[in-house]
Amino acid sequence: MRTIVNSSHDPFYNQAFEEFVFQTFPEDDLFFLWQNSPAVVVGCYQNICREVSVPALRRLGIPIVRRSSGGGTVYHDLGNVNYTFLVKRDGPVDYDRCLMPMVEALNAIGVPARKNRSCDIAIGEQKISGSAQRVSGGRILQHGTLLFQSDLTALDQITTHHKNDCIQSKGIASAICPVTNIRAHLTQDMTLDAFQARLLAQLVPMDAQPLTLTAAQEEAVRRLRDEKYRSWAWTWGKTPAFQYEKEGLFAGVPIRVTYAAKKGILSDVSVDCAALDSKDAARLLEGARLDPEGLAAVCHTLAGEQGDMLLEYLL
Amino acid sequence: MEKELTMPKLRPEMKDGVLCAWLKEEGDMVTAGEPLFEIETDKVVNQIEATESGVLKKQLFEEGDTVDVEAPVAILETK
Numbered sequence: 001m002r003t004i005v006n007s008s009h010d011p012f013y014n015q016a017f018e019e020f021v022f023q024t025f026p027e028d029d030l031f032f033l034w035q036n037s038p039a040v041v042v043g044c045y046q047n048i049c050r051e052v053s054v055p056a057l058r059r060l061g062i063p064i065v066r067r068s069s070g071g072g073t074v075y076h077d078l079g080n081v082n083y084t085f086l087v088k089r090d091g092p093v094d095y096d097r098c099l100m101p102m103v104e105a106l107n108a109i110g111v112p113a114r115k116n117r118s119c120d121i122a123i124g125e126q127k128i129s130g131s132a133q134r135v136s137g138g139r140i141l142q143h144g145t146l147l148f149q150s151d152l153t154a155l156d157q158i159t160t161h162h163k164n165d166c167i168q169s170k171g172i173a174s175a176i177c178p179v180t181n182i183r184a185h186l187t188q189d190m191t192l193d194a195f196q197a198r199l200l201a202q203l204v205p206m207d208a209q210p211l212t213l214t215a216a217q218e219e220a221v222r223r224l225r226d227e228k229y230r231s232w233a234w235t236w237g238k239t240p241a242f243q244y245e246k247e248g249l250f251a252g253v254p255i256r257v258t259y260a261a262k263k264g265i266l267s268d269v270s271v272d273c274a275a276l277d278s279k280d281a282a283r284l285l286e287g288a289r290l291d292p293e294g295l296a297a298v299c300h301t302l303a304g305e306q307g308d309m310l311l312e313y314l315l
Numbered sequence: 316m317e318k319e320l321t322m323p324k325l326r327p328e329m330k331d332g333v334l335c336a337w338l339k340e341e342g343d344m345v346t347a348g349e350p351l352f353e354i355e356t357d358k359v360v361n362q363i364e365a366t367e368s369g370v371l372k373k374q375l376f377e378e379g380d381t382v383d384v385e386a387p388v389a390i391l392e393t394k
Contacts (some may be wrong), residue, residue, distance in 0.1 A: 044353075044360045045335040045379075071358035093325040093359050118357055133359040136350070170379030172333065172355060238336075240379045 003204045004032045004211040011039035011065045011076065016225035019068055022086050022134075022141050025211065030086040031203050033196050036076035040064045040158060043071045043132065047169045047240050049290075053162035054315040055308065058292050062158070066235045069141060071132035072174030075158045079150035079181070081196055084143040089135060095119040098142040099131065105202035109195070111182055119144075126180035146199075148192050149183045164315075169242030236290045237264040246313050251275040251306060257313045264290040276302055276310075285314075316394070318367060319387040320351065325361060331383045332356035339371045351389060354382075369393035 004025075006017050014034050021030065040062060042048055048064055051073040057064060076082070085098040095118055103121055106113040113129075116122035121129035121144075131144030147155075160176050183189070190198070213221065228234050241262040248255055255273035259266045266288045271281035284298045295314050300307030322332055332354040339351055350362040351371065373390040376382055 043355075043358070045333070045355055068360065069358070070355040070360040092327065093329075093357075093361065131358070135359060135361040137362070170333075 001029050001031050001204050002208045002211055003200060004030055004213075006032060006034045009035055009037040009078065010225075011036040011041065011063060012225045012229040013221065014082075015041075015065055015067055015229045016221045018084055018141065018143065019228075020217070020221045020224055021213075022136075022139065024217070025086070026137070026139060028086075028211070029088065030084075030211070031200075032084055033200060034082050034084070035078055035080065036065075036082065038062050038075075038077045038154075040073060040075055042066050042073045043172050043174075044068055044134070045070070045172050045238070045240060046073060046174070047167060047171045047242055048236070049239070049242070049244075049315050050164050050167045050169055050171075051174055052158060053164070054292050055311045056162060057158070058296070058311075059308075064235060065229060066238060067132075069132035069134040069143060070172065071130070072172065073159055074130060074145055075150075075155040076145065077150050077154070079148055079192070081146040081148055081192070081199075082143060083146065083199075084141065087140050087142070089138050089140050093133070093135060095131065095133070095142070098140075099144075101203060102129075102144070105199055106182075108202050109198040110186055110188055110190075112185060113182075120177070121146075123180055123182070123185045125178065127177040128180060128182050130177075147179055147181050148195055149181050152179060152181065155179065166246040167242050167244055169240050171240035171242075232264070232289060232291055239264050239290060248313060250310060250313060251303075255313055259285065261290050266290060290315075316392070317372065318369070318391045318393050320363070320365070320389040320391060321385050321387050322354065322382045323361075323363060324384045325356060325359065329356055329384055331381050332361075334376045334378060334380050334382050334388060335360065336378055337374055338362075341371055341374055343371050345369060345371055345391065363388075365391065367391065367393050 113121050119131045120127050128147050129144050134141040243260050245258045253274045257271050259269040269282050269285040296311050299310040303310040335355050336353045345365045346368045348364050351365045352363050354361050369391040372392040
């Protein structure tokens with residue numbers, strides 16, 4: 001087992017980095033730690049609109065990143081540490097091969113953690129870590145979160161309070177679990193930096209030379225970031241087909257919005273509201289991309305200063 | 316010759332999986348070892364590779380469908 005250094009906190013770059021390393025070093029078993037600045041990270045086949053309030057995240061300036069592994073929606077910040085194992089596949093799909101060494105490493109550095117459910121790590125009954133996998137070409141990518149000193153109030157607000165029941169959709173839904181921070185359970189306190197260093201020392205032999213990317217490889221990661229992970233096609237175009245229906249009050253009068261979306265394109269759009277020109281709305285939204293910025297611009301065209309309010313009824 | 320590709324049983328306790336994405340369209344040429352579709356079960360996204368070369372004749376499920384283990388997913392026309 002070797003490690004590879006990634007000190008970027010850019011959530012789009014970090015997804016690209018992981019994919020690039022997964023594909024570029026097929027001979028090595030690798031383990032590395034990394035962190036994202038505040039971001040929502042969704043599973044490969046999730047419906048973003050069902051999992052989080054897109055207008056609320058847009059107001060907060062928190063980006064949404066789609067990852068290549070399965071599972072649910074998580075909130076990352078700089079109090080959270082992510083880990084990735086890249087290993088050869090041998091036999092049936094199994095989490096324990098990477099999960100148990102992680103639990104043992106946590107125990108060895110004084111974290112009273114245990115495995116919970118198939119791929120979570122908990123302290124008592126509270127989750128500190130969730131994980132997911134991608135299997136491809138005889139190799140396994142297993143990664144997970146480790147809540148060390150995250151803003152749990154923000155996490156709770158973003159990932160559990162804005163589930164959207166206006167959506168009928170296939171795809172993978174998230175599980176909601178009570179969570180806690182590792183740092184609150186340490187008998188001897190340590191900093192986040194010390195936590196990362198000690199964890200790494202448990203999982204990677206001291207004498208194994210770390211890998212680093214060359215300048216050309218870093219450039220390839222940035223290209224993958226820009227062409228894939230920052231693209232509309234990856235983040236929104238992969239949204240499973242869904243039907244949308246939302247009712248409420250807009251500008252003091254009733255509003256009802258319905259549409260269908262397939263491969264991220266809106267169709268059968270109906271905006272029924274006395275305060276708006278329904279024909280204009282349907283014309284501008286029919287065939288539009290499921291894209292927060294694009295839809296916000298349409299909302300401002302239709303409703304002027306109340307555009308942001310209108311967006312709440314579209315996503 | 317027609318050959319069926321089925322939903323694989325990836326773990327002993329697996330009962331079904333979601334067919335998340337087709338990586339080939341009907342009529343496409345496929346070579347053995349090339350990924351054909353992606354499934355998700357228990358937070359694992361797994362690329363399923365063609366076991367033989369041929370033409371993808373039929374996609375038996377749509378993206379997003381839940382498919383029982385060992386049920387046919389695709390029909391491959393092989394030589």
